Every structure is written in structure tokens, then in C-alpha cells.
Amino acid sequence: MQGFLNLNKPSGMTSHDCVAKVRKLLRLKRVGHGGTLDPAATGVLPIAVGKATRLLQFLPSQKAYIGTVRFGTITTTDDLEGEIVQSTPAPELMLSDIEAVLPNFLGKIEQVPPSYSAIQVQGKRLYDLARQGKTVEVPTRVVEVFNIEILDWRPGDFPEVDLAIACGSGTYIRAIARDLGAILNTGGTLAALTRTESSGFSRKNSLTFAEVENQLQENKFSLLSMEIALAHLPGIFLVAEDGKRWCQGQRLPYQKRWEIESEKTDNHFRVYNLEGEFLGIGQLIKSEQNLLLAPQVVISN
Template identity: 65%
Template sequence: MTTDGFLNLNKPAGMTSHDCVGRVRRLLKLKRVGHGGTLDPAVTGVLPIALGKATRLLQYLQHHKAYRGTIRFGLTTATDDLEGEIIHSRPVPELSLEKVQAALPKFLGKIEQFPPSFSAVQVGGKRLYELARKGETVEVAARNVEVFRLEILDWRSGDFPELDLAIACGAGTYIRAIARDLGAVLNAGGTLACLTRTESSGFSIEESLSFEELEMQLQENKFCPILPSAVLGHLGAIVLSPEYTKRWFQGQRLPIAEIRENRKVEKNTSISSSSPLQVYNEDNQFLGIGQVVTSDTSSILAPQIVF
């Protein structure tokens, strides 16, 4: 069984992403394991895991993510979730769903967002959570992020109302910050009560494996890593003839014009300069990632990763 590929892990609560990588290493008896898109220990859901040579492909996964989360109003904490010290608590029974609905559009599209004080963002070579634990307060610049969808799933009124949301967003978006900032806009205070990542880098929670399911598949010799081709479909692709496949494995830069003359065509989309391309042989085997480099006289397929 090849171990070069991906695992769509359903991360449990209470484990760091690093803990998950370590457990996968032990289960698969594999040294080269990495993950894409860190999840906080309290957060559950999709954690893409790269195995073997596929660890070099993590940078090429798509960046869109989706979550299901619950925001609790009337409460603010040091970490913007229930894991942190309570800073302020005030019942807000007057807060209505209509007021929340009116405020939500402020958080759609391209927005500026300040990362939570307890986060993995680095300032001066130190993680914010390391500085926060020492009681140090640092100024952090706002970051531009993008939120594609905010859908209300449920609303529970009361002294500390709760809102269930489905959120689709780009890389770098903190859902804890949305909870904090929505609470501030409503003059009610808000914190993230729970969060599950439902999609990440082309993986969905419906097709994810828990550790228990992974262990069972391994015991029954049924585990099969997800092939790179299954998660790199957002990239264009090119097919090489046997002659050019051999040259590819030798690390040679290949003239695009010659590849086209030999009737080898792209699998999808068009070839464009600077965009990464999947590279395959005629048997549809994944050979790696290349990039088109264009000059005034020619276009060259330059190997980036030979798989």
C-alpha cells in the first residue's frame, strides 16, 4: 500500500493539530506527516493531513474553508471563545434575531479583522498566544480576509442568546474574531461557544475519518490515502508523453510548444504563466507540480515538485 497521499481527518476536541500529526505518524508508522490549516484544540472537524511525499503538496491545496459555529452573546473572554478567562458578562435578553440579521452583512465580503490575542499569528518572531500568556500586550495590524457566506442556522433567545451560523471564508479568517466583533457591533458582547470545520482545502466533513475509523481501516488493511489528483482539481493539468515523462523525472525544463506538437493536451483549463500545473503521464499517474515560465521567445514547463 502506498502512503503518499492525503488523509481527511475529523479532528476531535482537546487535541492540537500537532498532536493529531503525531498520532497519525504512530498509527501509520510514517515519519513524513504534515497538516494544512491549523485548528485550535477545542475546535473539531476537517483537518487535512498529508502523508509521505504529499507533504510537499500542502502549499498547493485550495484555501477556502467552511465552518459551523455557535456565538454566545452577553459574554466576552480573553480568548474570544469559552476557553479563556471571562472579561465581561451581562445578560442581554433584549437582543433579537432581527437585530443580529441586520448586523451580519457587515461581516460579508472583504473585511478587515484583528486576530484574537490568543492566536498563532507571529509578532517579532513570537506567537501572540505566547505573548498573551506572559501578560504582554502588543499592537497587531488588521488583516484583510474574505467571508463568502454567512447563513443563520438557528437562534436561541434568553439572557445569553446563542446564534448558530454556517460560514464559508478564505484563508486567515478567524471565526472567533467574527463572534467578538459581531457582539461589539450589537453592543452586547460575543464569544465563540463551539466550532466545527466542515470543509477545508477540498475536503469535506462528510467524507472525513475519525481516529477510531482510521484505526479500524488499518486493522482491516482497508486504508487507502486520498490521491493528489482528487484534491488538486482547482489547478490546471498537462499530460506528458513517455519521452517527456522521462525528461521530467530528470528535472529538465520542457518546451510547451514541443509538448503541444506531440499531441499532449491539458486535462483542464488553459495553461497560463505563473500558475502551478498538475503533471500526469499518459496512464493518468500524477508526476508532480510544474509551472509555466514565459519569456519573449518561448514558454517552458519548469518542474517545481517531481513526485
């Protein structure tokens, strides 16, 4: 069994917990996940099974979330899982105040990851250092936010706003909540988070653990095909002999008939035989004389 499971992760489980449960349900050891979700967060968690685990690195990086920001509250973890370090009512905050500053969070922005995160500093995870009470300087990182849309606004002593956020890999929504509260001088923390899209998978097509278990009991469960999440990569079709050589690890000279839109090196491609069988992922590399299609991941042997 090999392919992808578009899992709708429940709250209260780590991404590692989800992988462990999938291993148990499918009775398979080779299982991995793409794009870690915090335990309290819900939504899309791509799960790779079998040889598909080797394709996780090639999935698209774009992600989308719906996050609830609560103003007037600051926590150690930048979400409600942490200890509250400041709680000051902010009834004067208006929706127009938020609308005025949201453009600051669009495009390529510098972001300081939360102190409780999996980022490594000097070989140590930040959350491990934080639990030990050690204070370290967290380096900023450049992330990209493509779009922010206000979905709902609830005024009050501790007002909340629901935001739809489309972003690139490595973006911390907790950090956006924290920094949004800081720029508004109210303080802010992430009260809830759901990932609606990740690595080419959407929540509307995701499965809960209960649905997976029901489908398994009814013998109706099947994984998504391995190349379904790789549609963003162009495809190359090889004749029989070339396909055999490529699967054996040989590099093939670039051929005009492949009709590749871009001949830039370092580009990755889905590779098929003429029967449409998915062979794996190839990469164009430059030799002394010409371009070569080198195998990166061979799926079909």
C-alpha cells in the same frame, strides 16, 4: 504509503497532536497537516502522508465552518477556552438585530486576529506574548468571507446563534464572533466551532481516529490519492520522453497540444504521463523567448 487522510479532528487535541497520533498509527515519520484548527474545534483536518506533504501548499484555500456565537460574554481568547472578562446578560437581543448586521461581515473585510493566535508580531507568536502578559498592537489583515447563513437561534439571557460560514484562508471565526458582539453592543465569543470543509475535503467523507484504527485492524485502511485534492488545478499530459525529462528537473517549452485554458505565468498544473500516472506539480514560467513548464514538485521519479 503516501496520500491524504481526511481526518475528523476531535475536540481537545491540537493539530500537532493529531499529526503525532497519525505518525504512531501508520508508523511513519513523514506526516503533515493543512489548515490548523484550535484545540477546542472539531472537524476537517487534512493530513498529508509521505510525498503528499509536499503538496499541502497547492491545496485550495477555501474553508467552511459551523460556529456558535454566544452573546453577552467576552473572553481573553474570543472563545470559551479563555478567561471571562465580561459577562452581561443580553435578553433584549433579537434575531432581527443579528440579521441586520451580518452583511458587514461579507466580502473582503479587515479583521484583527485574536490575541491568542499563532500570528507572529516581531518574530513572536501572539499567544506566547499574551501568556507573558505583554500587550502588543495586532495588525489588521484582509480576509474574505463568501457566505454567512443563520442555522439556529436560541434567545435568552446569553443568547446564541449558529452560523454557517464559508471563507478564505486566514479567516478567524473567533474574530467574527467577537466583532459581531461588538457591533451589537452586547459582547460576543465563540462557544463552539466545527470545520465542515477545508482545502477540498469535506466532513461527510472524513474519518475519526476510531474509524482509522478499526480500518487498520481490519486491513481496510487506505489513503486518498495525492491528486484528489488538486482537482482545482488544470492537468497537463506529457509524452514519455517529455515526462522523463520533466521528472529529471528539465523545463519543457509550452506546447499548444496541452490545451491549457490559461497561459498566464505563475499558474500551477497537475502533470501526468499518457498512462495517467501523476508526476507532480508544474508551473508556467516566462523565458526570454517562450513559456516553459517548470517542475515545482516531482512525485514520480
